[in-house]
Amino acid sequence: MRKTKYLAAALLLSSTVSASANDELMSMMDDPNQWVIQTGDYANQRYSELDQINKDNVSDLQVAWTFSTGVLRGHEGSPLVIGDVMYVHTPFPNIVYALDLTDEGKIIWKYEPKQDPDVIPVMCCDTVNRGVAYADGKIFLHQADTTVVALNADTGAVEWSVMNGDAAVGETNTATVLPVGDKVIVGISGGEFGVRGSVTAYNIADGTQAWRAYSMGPDSDILVDPETTTHLGEPVGVDSGINTWEGDQWKIGGGTTWGWYSYDPDENLVYYGTGNPSTWNPAQRPGDNRWSMTIMARDADTGMAKWFYQMTPHDEWDYDGINEMILTDQEIDGVERKLLTHFDRNGLGYTLDRITGELLVAEKFDPAVNWTTGVDMDPNSDTYGRPAVVAEYSTEQNGEDVNSTGICPAALGSKDQQPAAYSPETELFYVPTNHVCMDYEPFRVSYTAGQPYVGATLAMYPAPDSHGGMGNFIAWDNKAGEIVWSVPEQFSVWSGALATAGDVVFYGTLEGYLKAVDAATGEELYKFKTPSGIIGNVMTYTQGGKQYVAILSGIGGWAGIGLAAGLTNPNDGLGAVGGYAALSDYTALGGQMTVFALPD
Amino acid sequence: MRNFALTLGTAALMSVGQATFAQDDMTNIDAAYSEDGRYYTEEDIPTFNIAEDGTIDWLTYSGFRRYHSECHVCHGPEGEGSSYAPALKNSAIEMDYYDFVDVVVNGRQRINAAENSVMPAFGDNPNVMCYLDDIYVYLKARGVEAVPRGRPGAKEAKSDVIREDENACLG
Numbered sequence: 001m002r003k004t005k006y007l008a009a010a011l012l013l014s015s016t017v018s019a020s021a022n023d024e025l026m027s028m029m030d031d032p033n034q035w036v037i038q039t040g041d042y043a044n045q046r047y048s049e050l051d052q053i054n055k056d057n058v059s060d061l062q063v064a065w066t067f068s069t070g071v072l073r074g075h076e077g078s079p080l081v082i083g084d085v086m087y088v089h090t091p092f093p094n095i096v097y098a099l100d101l102t103d104e105g106k107i108i109w110k111y112e113p114k115q116d117p118d119v120i121p122v123m124c125c126d127t128v129n130r131g132v133a134y135a136d137g138k139i140f141l142h143q144a145d146t147t148v149v150a151l152n153a154d155t156g157a158v159e160w161s162v163m164n165g166d167a168a169v170g171e172t173n174t175a176t177v178l179p180v181g182d183k184v185i186v187g188i189s190g191g192e193f194g195v196r197g198s199v200t201a202y203n204i205a206d207g208t209q210a211w212r213a214y215s216m217g218p219d220s221d222i223l224v225d226p227e228t229t230t231h232l233g234e235p236v237g238v239d240s241g242i243n244t245w246e247g248d249q250w251k252i253g254g255g256t257t258w259g260w261y262s263y264d265p266d267e268n269l270v271y272y273g274t275g276n277p278s279t280w281n282p283a284q285r286p287g288d289n290r291w292s293m294t295i296m297a298r299d300a301d302t303g304m305a306k307w308f309y310q311m312t313p314h315d316e317w318d319y320d321g322i323n324e325m326i327l328t329d330q331e332i333d334g335v336e337r338k339l340l341t342h343f344d345r346n347g348l349g350y351t352l353d354r355i356t357g358e359l360l361v362a363e364k365f366d367p368a369v370n371w372t373t374g375v376d377m378d379p380n381s382d383t384y385g386r387p388a389v390v391a392e393y394s395t396e397q398n399g400e401d402v403n404s405t406g407i408c409p410a411a412l413g414s415k416d417q418q419p420a421a422y423s424p425e426t427e428l429f430y431v432p433t434n435h436v437c438m439d440y441e442p443f444r445v446s447y448t449a450g451q452p453y454v455g456a457t458l459a460m461y462p463a464p465d466s467h468g469g470m471g472n473f474i475a476w477d478n479k480a481g482e483i484v485w486s487v488p489e490q491f492s493v494w495s496g497a498l499a500t501a502g503d504v505v506f507y508g509t510l511e512g513y514l515k516a517v518d519a520a521t522g523e524e525l526y527k528f529k530t531p532s533g534i535i536g537n538v539m540t541y542t543q544g545g546k547q548y549v550a551i552l553s554g555i556g557g558w559a560g561i562g563l564a565a566g567l568t569n570p571n572d573g574l575g576a577v578g579g580y581a582a583l584s585d586y587t588a589l590g591g592q593m594t595v596f597a598l599p600d
Numbered sequence: 601m602r603n604f605a606l607t608l609g610t611a612a613l614m615s616v617g618q619a620t621f622a623q624d625d626m627t628n629i630d631a632a633y634s635e636d637g638r639y640y641t642e643e644d645i646p647t648f649n650i651a652e653d654g655t656i657d658w659l660t661y662s663g664f665r666r667y668h669s670e671c672h673v674c675h676g677p678e679g680e681g682s683s684y685a686p687a688l689k690n691s692a693i694e695m696d697y698y699d700f701v702d703v704v705v706n707g708r709q710r711i712n713a714a715e716n717s718v719m720p721a722f723g724d725n726p727n728v729m730c731y732l733d734d735i736y737v738y739l740k741a742r743g744v745e746a747v748p749r750g751r752p753g754a755k756e757a758k759s760d761v762i763r764e765d766e767n768a769c770l771g
Binding site for chain 2: 122
């Protein structure tokens with residue numbers, strides 16, 4: 001099989017890491033029979049050319065086989081398929097299994113790291129992990145305790161490992177890594193512990209550090225050129241990572257990097273977003289808090305920033321900017337553009353020129369969003385690119401110890417990390433969303449290294465005056481900035497979507513359903529209830545010429561916090577308390593992969 | 601962090617040999633007396649108080665805020681529990697006060713084949729330790745459903761002593 005050949009070729013190359021290793025990886029990404037990195041490809045489109053399963057026959061889908069991971073916490077990310085081997089990861093303790101697809105999923109090897117359990121409670125929001133990545137004959141795992149480990153894809157043997165952060169000060173990891181060229185790009189979590197976010201590139205060959213770029217701090221730390229690095233077309237100037245902070249607050253400034261990474265090989269640029277500034281109490285950090293909440297474009301070889309765009313200056317709501325950047329080539333007004341589309345936690349869908357960082361579209365992708373009236377799109381305006389904040393929903397303007405009510409979206413965002421998909425056929429983005437609002441009361445907190453550094457009380461509840469559910473699955477036009485169709489869901493959609501050439505879009509739900517909908521209309525074509533709620537991402541591959549679709553089940557993560565007990569709207573009065581559905585009425589803990597196929 | 605050192609020492613001492621017990625009667629719940637805006641049971645254990653008109657004591661209100669800052673990202677809203685951490689509204693009733701304090705201060709681990717459950721030690725976190733009684737009485741009030749889910753309504757004013765103690769504790 002040609003998949004095996006790819007693997008063999010990649011293994012051969014493992015001692016001579018070079019641009020050709022990356023060419024190999026890119027040709028594997030282009031092969032729809034495999035799924036070699038979490039996002040499917042560098043563009044983060046989560047689109048597959050496979051079309052055996054299509055909108056006419058998807059209703060016949062059946063469970064082909066299953067696999068229990070042995071771990072009962074939130075399962076994010078997805079399995080990979082390299083050649084005839086499937087790689088399945090788990091939440092803490094971050095086990096990796098290699099399964100032989102030619103032998104009914106028999107376990108070829110299992111890797112289980114020993115990690116200090118003290119890292120568990122330092123992880124905000126469950127012990128999730130968004131999966132492994134493949135490059136150059138190695139499986140890369142970024143563990144909860146921030147150990148980055150390269151495993152031999154054939155044997156599971158550790159080829160090298162390196163510690164990226166320090167869990168004792170709240171530095172942890174939940175994200176996958178992105179192999180690019182001869183490097184692997186990794187992020188860090190801990191925005192709720194006052195961690196200063198950074199992105200680090202390690203050399204694939206031996207794990208040595210190539211570069212590290214912090215989200216805030218001196219120019220030498222954040223890897224900018226004050227003259228040539230731009231923000232909305234203007235040079236960022238000297239000390240841009242310090243001069244919008246008061247005192248030394250930037251040293252515990254957040255801006256962590258726990259989301260997804262994409263890459264444009266032609267521009268050699270890596271794209272990602274930074275998280276919330278610490279603390280959640282905006283009064284304790286006056287200024288724009290650059291470069292938290294920022295889309296970043298960096299040179300893959302040096303880390304030097306080409307452009308930034310700060311979406312939410314001086315965050316007041318915990319709208320982390322870490323969601324995926326989806327790269328597409330589309331025509332706008334008759335001109336072929338290289339675009340970047342991003343669905344932010346703040347509820348705005350952004351379309352930018354990914355070469356220059358020019359802002360093209362910024363529109364609400366959930367009509368409930370109310371904290372802003374919109375983004376100033378006039379390049380000649382003093383407030384160009386800034387969202388206009390509605391005073392009623394400004395936790396900064398309302399002040400410390402004041403409860404601001406009815407803010408939409410809630411802190412978990414109109415969309416969190418659960419990645420959207422894009423179909424080049426329909427030119428639509430398929431976006432899993434949260435339809436949840438909140439009350440937010442900030443107050444003063446003190447910083448202790450390694451302890452939570454939050455500083456706000458939150459109450460979250462379904463968006464009022466809507467369908468009563470807490471989620472929608474939508475199709476989005478990134479050029480017009482418009483919702484094309486929207487499927488209401490009882491719970492937030494916390495699963496990564498998959499679009500295919502079969503005109504089908506797949507996603508999972510918190511109740512545990514794997515759903516397939518018509519890419520053009522959103523009409524439901526198939527659903528199957530897996531053993532536990534789904535916060536993982538759907539992927540597809542072929543084995544023996546037959547197409548399969550795989551999904552991890554295992555309720556948890558952010559979604560497992562609030563929804564397990566059900567959410568209440570404190571403003572509705574006693575009558576409505578408990579009136580909203582609790583997820584615990586629908587599903588329980590689990591850890592399982594379910595693989596689907598059409599009947600023979 | 602200086603102020604609660606004394607409390608901690610006492611708690612650690614007293615927790616030795618104390619068994620967790622279910623609360624059959626209301627002696628661990630009902631307020632017997634108050635001191636500077638704080639309420640205590642007959643056995644001098646902190647507890648909540650709800651006046652006839654529904655006004656709740658300051659500590660219970662404060663506990664609502666602090667709980668949702670420090671605890672709820674694992675233990676869920678209003679002490680209801682999450683997919684991976686227990687419902688503390690029950691723990692506050694089922695556990696002895698000193699055991700409760702001991703777990704918050706020193707943490708606890710349940711690591712085995714089925715569980716990867718770790719409660720961190722909050723002993724050196726002033727955002728928790730300076731409000732430990734607040735959080736405890738709020739959860740107790742939740743445990744017996746004396747306070748419903750959601751944001752509490754009318755509350756007593758913060759007493760001068762509580763304010764002074766808070767400032768001294770936070771340093």
